[in-house]
């Protein structure tokens with residue numbers, strides 16, 4: 655368990671803060687409580703390379719084989735510690751002493767794990783064994799690029815039965831901007847298709863990160879294209895929950911870090927208002 659001198663705070667997202675391979679606690683400013691993080695990418699590998707990514711030593715690749723027994727042991731013992739032990743008293747400030755969610759969000763793309771479906775199944779079994787967790791939310795934070803895989807879709811279906819929610823990364827609508835920000839060639843057409851699939855399986859939020867590069871916020875052509883895409887999704891009545899609109903609160907650990915600065919709060923608010931005007935809920939997180 656974590657060194658008591660290192661009280662967790664809103665900026666401590668270190669994956670090894672509990673000394674485990676897969677499970678890590680986060681006091682989340684987003685969540686307003688303890689989020690139980692599950693990191694299926696202890697190898698720091700992702701199929702994308704976002705310039706704002708906070709994963710240290712990020713490399714291209716996929717999740718390694720998941721040791722399901724180890725994950726089960728870690729999750730059960732950590733939940734036991736949170737619910738029946740003194741973890742909250744020792745490490746968590748009083749105002750955040752509640753379990754907010756279980757979040758599949760790690761040092762890479764969680765759906766790249768071959769065992770993704772089994773992981774969701776396992777979380778379902780474990781949740782059942784803890785009365786206190788019956789209504790707990792299960793969040794998947796994903797770049798959405800692997801939604802086409804049947805096993806991911808089965809996992810998403812199961813997630814929906816477990817009070818699940820998907821946060822689907824969609825930062826930029828123009829291909830060249832996605833290449834610059836996320837270092838991916840995924841097309842808007844594919845993203846659209848993946849959104850059709852994911853929203854039909856599990857409640858889904860879009861997750862969009864905005865910031866300045868060399869002092870410039872996203873260009874007007876980019877924001878126009880983004881809003882146009884949202885409008886299209888609305889017209890098609892895709893059942894989206896809304897947009898989580900983020901700034902960059904924590905420093906990037908990528909080489910581009912010195913070029914990145916937050917957009918002004920007024921820029922972020924104005925962008926949020928434009929999205930809201932299209933009829934979607936927006937949660938701002940500067």
Ligand code: SF4
Nearest residue numbers: 700702703704707762
């Ligand atoms: S998708 Fe997530 S983990 Fe992968 S590079 Fe982007 S921010 Fe990092």
